[in-house]
Amino acid sequence: MHRISALTVASIALALGLGTGPVAVAAAENAAVESARASYSCSPGYFCIYSDWNGGGTRCQWSDKQRANTADNCSFIQRGQNVRSVWNATDHRVQYYTQTNYNARVGSTPAGKGGNLQGNYQIRSFKPQ
Helix, strand or coil: CHHHHHHHHHHHHHHHHHHCHHHHHHHHHHHHHHHHHHHCCCCCCCEEEECCHHHCCCEEEECCCCECCHHHCCHHHHCCCCCCEEEECCCCCEEEEEECCCEEEEEEECCCEEEECCCCCCCCEEEEC
């Protein structure tokens, strides 16, 4: 009888613990997004690119919705360095290209998101999707 009640108590505890699982997972995901947002120094309303992983290195940022040639005012692009990470602090998805004037689309990032890229190309232009 003692074993059955211990098993029952353990089952109830496990069920209650699993019941809060999705809430805990959602909280952890929100914390991870907030942590990522904090590590990427990108002003609200801007699209930012970085010369290093995880928002490190040199940052170039634009409040324009589109830019036909990022090299016009981005020092590390001018030096030939690749883009290793991005953050999109705008209210729209940004698609980006490896060539100027919106040629050779390579990817896009949703509003309020970002992260590391392959790191083997430059973003030479971007516009809303």
